Amino acid sequence: MTDTTPRPTVTAFDWVPDFARGLVRDMRVRWALEEIGAPYNTELLSARSPRPDEYLARQPFDQVPAFTDGDLQIFETGAILLYLGEKDERLLPAEVQARWTAIAWVFSALNSVEPVIGRIVAYDIFNAGKDWVPAARESAEALCKQKLKRVNDALGSKEWLAGDFSVADIAMITVLNNLRHTDLVAEFPSLAAYKARGEARPAYKRAMEAQLADFKAEAPQAA
Amino acid sequence: MTDTTPRPTVTAFDWVPDFARGLVRDMRVRWALEEIGAPYNTELLSARSPRPDEYLARQPFDQVPAFTDGDLQIFETGAILLYLGEKDERLLPAEVQARWTAIAWVFSALNSVEPVIGRIVAYDIFNAGKDWVPAARESAEALCKQKLKRVNDALGSKEWLAGDFSVADIAMITVLNNLRHTDLVAEFPSLAAYKARGEARPAYKRAMEAQLADFKAEAPQAA
Numbered sequence: 001m002t003d004t005t006p007r008p009t010v011t012a013f014d015w016v017p018d019f020a021r022g023l024v025r026d027m028r029v030r031w032a033l034e035e036i037g038a039p040y041n042t043e044l045l046s047a048r049s050p051r052p053d054e055y056l057a058r059q060p061f062d063q064v065p066a067f068t069d070g071d072l073q074i075f076e077t078g079a080i081l082l083y084l085g086e087k088d089e090r091l092l093p094a095e096v097q098a099r100w101t102a103i104a105w106v107f108s109a110l111n112s113v114e115p116v117i118g119r120i121v122a123y124d125i126f127n128a129g130k131d132w133v134p135a136a137r138e139s140a141e142a143l144c145k146q147k148l149k150r151v152n153d154a155l156g157s158k159e160w161l162a163g164d165f166s167v168a169d170i171a172m173i174t175v176l177n178n179l180r181h182t183d184l185v186a187e188f189p190s191l192a193a194y195k196a197r198g199e200a201r202p203a204y205k206r207a208m209e210a211q212l213a214d215f216k217a218e219a220p221q222a223a
Numbered sequence: 224m225t226d227t228t229p230r231p232t233v234t235a236f237d238w239v240p241d242f243a244r245g246l247v248r249d250m251r252v253r254w255a256l257e258e259i260g261a262p263y264n265t266e267l268l269s270a271r272s273p274r275p276d277e278y279l280a281r282q283p284f285d286q287v288p289a290f291t292d293g294d295l296q297i298f299e300t301g302a303i304l305l306y307l308g309e310k311d312e313r314l315l316p317a318e319v320q321a322r323w324t325a326i327a328w329v330f331s332a333l334n335s336v337e338p339v340i341g342r343i344v345a346y347d348i349f350n351a352g353k354d355w356v357p358a359a360r361e362s363a364e365a366l367c368k369q370k371l372k373r374v375n376d377a378l379g380s381k382e383w384l385a386g387d388f389s390v391a392d393i394a395m396i397t398v399l400n401n402l403r404h405t406d407l408v409a410e411f412p413s414l415a416a417y418k419a420r421g422e423a424r425p426a427y428k429r430a431m432e433a434q435l436a437d438f439k440a441e442a443p444q445a446a
Contacts, residue, residue, distance in 0.1 A: 060377040061335050061370070074323045076330035078301075083323060100297045100306060107299035110330065112284050115338035119345075122362070132358035139350060147284070154283040 008033070008040045008069040011059070013047040015216045019125055019181070026065035027211050028077040028174045029084075032167060034203035034210075036088045042214055078110050081167040091167050098163050105161040105168030113151060114175045116144045121178050144184060148176075152188035159197065173198035231256070231263045231292040234282070236270040238439045242348055242404070249288035250434050251300040251397045255307045255314055255390060257426035257433075265437055301333050304390040314390050321386050328384040328391030336374060337398045339367045344401050367407060375411035382420065396421035 010033075012026040026042070033040050045051055051062055059066040059075045066073065067080045074080050082103065085092025093099050119140040123133045151172065155161065161168045176195050179185050186192050198204060233256075235249040249265070256263045268274055274285055281289040282298045289296065290303045297303050305326065308315025316322050342363040346356045374395065378384065384391040399418050402408050409415050421427060 056373075056376070061331070061373050063335075072320055072323060074327055076327040076334065078330035078334060079323060079327040082305075082326065097295055100295065100302060103305065104297055104299040104302040107301035107333065108284070111299065111301060111333040111337065112286075114334065115341050118338050119342060122342075127362060130358065132355040135353065135355035136359040139345070150279075150284050153279070 006070055008038070008067060009043050010040055011043045011045055011055075011064045011066045012211065012214055013064055014044040014214065015219050016047050017219075021212060021215060022208055023174075023178055023180075024064060024211060025077045025174070027207055028170055029065050029067060029080050030207035030210055031170050031174070031204055032081055032084045032091055034206045035165075035170075035201075036084070036090055038084075042210075044214055048219065078106055078171065081106060081171060085167045090165075091170075093163060093166065102162035102166040102168045105166075106171045108151070109168065109171035109175045113147050113172065114178070116140060116147055117175060117178050120144055120182065120184075124181060141184075144179075145187070148184060148188050148191060152191040155190045155194050157190070160194075165198075165201075169194075169198055173204075229293055231261070231290060232266050233263055234266045234268055234278075234287045234289045235434065235437055236287055237267040237437065238442050239270050244435060244438060245431055246397075246401055246403075247287060247434060248300045248397075250430055251393055252288050252290060252303050252307075253430035253433055254393050254397070254427055255304055257429045258388075258393075258424075259307070259311045259313055261307075265433075267437055271442065301329055301394065304329060304394060308390045313388075314393075316386060316389065325385035325389040325391045328389075329394045331374070332391065332394035332398045336370050336395065337401070339363060339370055340398060340401050343367055343405065343407075347404060364407070367402075368410070371407060371411050371414055375414040378413045378417050380413070383417075388421075388424075392417075392421050396427075 010026050010029050013024055016024055030040070045055070045064060055066070056062060058068075058073055061075075065077065065080070066075050067083075068074075069083075072083075074083055082092070085102070092102055120137065123137040123140065127133050160166065161172060173195050176185055176191070177199075185195055233249050233252050236247055239247055253263070268278070268287060278289070279285060281291075281296055284298075288300065288303070289298050290306075291297075292306075297306055305315070308325070315325055343360065346360040346363065350356050374384075383389065384395060396418050399408055399414070400422075408418055
């Protein structure tokens with residue numbers, strides 16, 4: 001029998017440069033869907049030529065992913081993760097305190113940790129070689145280490161951020177992965193072990209393979 | 224009769240420098256509580272002397288606000304806003320698409336818009352006068368304008384981001400306020416009008432007065 005249940009759809013890019021492969025944010029949604037064994041479709045967009053104007057109604061920042069489940073449309077990975085979490089306790093606990101702790105850590109990943117990691121990436125990747133970068137990076141690196149230490153200390157000997165594995169860990173580990181071109185995470189043993197634990201999960205590996213498989217080898221010509 | 228219902232508690236600072244007054248993040252929670260007429264207590268902490276170690280269990284990044292409602296503890300303003308929203312439709316609509324659109328915009332404010340505004344603040348305030356700042360700022364300002372334009376265009380002639388007024392507007396308007404030392408928001412007419420509309424709400428004004436009233440005039444001595 002063929003399963004005719006409509007599948008959720010995730011937008012993704014059909015090509016990105018090497019430095020971004022595995023980091024594009026649809027990875028977060030793919031990982032969550034793989035954790036609960038939910039089949040999904042991908043809708044591939046060009047990262048080079050402009051997306052059609054109507055895409056802005058689905059994703060106002062013209063980025064990926066946008067998510068569709070039946071008639072429902074959601075943008076922002078944090079929101080998509082919470083939506084999937086509400087449907088499945090393997091992603092978000094139902095118990096009140098555990099639930100809000102997990103939701104708080106999703107926001108921590110995206111608002112307390114990712115912004116300063118974004119500065120490191122902006123300096124190392126997007127502005128590499130410019131003469132103002134070393135001084136700017138020094139200032140951001142101190143702040144970045146402070147945030148990483150806070151997460152490291154909060155983890156301590158815990159396996160996951162909020163009790164059982166949850167969307168908080170999907171958010172935090174994919175955020176930390178933006179530092180993969182540096183040794184910063186390795187300076188914090190609990191954090192490094194935590195990240196390795198997350199990336200060893202079969203669902204993470206399947207999600208990563210799926211994102212990489214959707215990229216063309218060569219940059220498509222701009223339309 | 225005295226109302227003996229336990230009130231939620233919000234942590235805040237007892238003093239901050241002028242540039243931060245009105246911007247400290249407990250403002251977001253105070254505003255939401257004022258919108259629904261919910262009385263609350265503040266627990267004032269020193270921004271100068273270290274917080275007690277046990278505070279990290281409530282707020283792992285040693286920041287404000289931390290939020291307590293009975294036995295429940297929540298950190299991260301995004302999570303606290305969603306918690307309050309789930310309890311009151313005046314803050315978060317119950318209808319499924321409207322709810323997820325509002326939640327998506329909360330994440331947009333905190334993850335798509337605030338990070339680049341944070342860079343402008345880092346350059347203008349925390350690193351003012353350093354010789355690498357002008358070049359770094361130029362790169363961030365272009366990105367900041369791009370994000371502001373996206374929000375401006377998504378707003379168009381709409382009054383609020385997600386239908387009725389919601390926590391999405393509390394998040395976005397308080398994020399935009401971090402640019403109050405610049406003319407950047409004024410370059411985008413829909414955005415500027417939207418921000419003014421939010422700040423004209425009586426609940427916003429009450430929240431602002433309450434935050435300012437909790438600051439001592441003089442910096443306390445470090446403990």
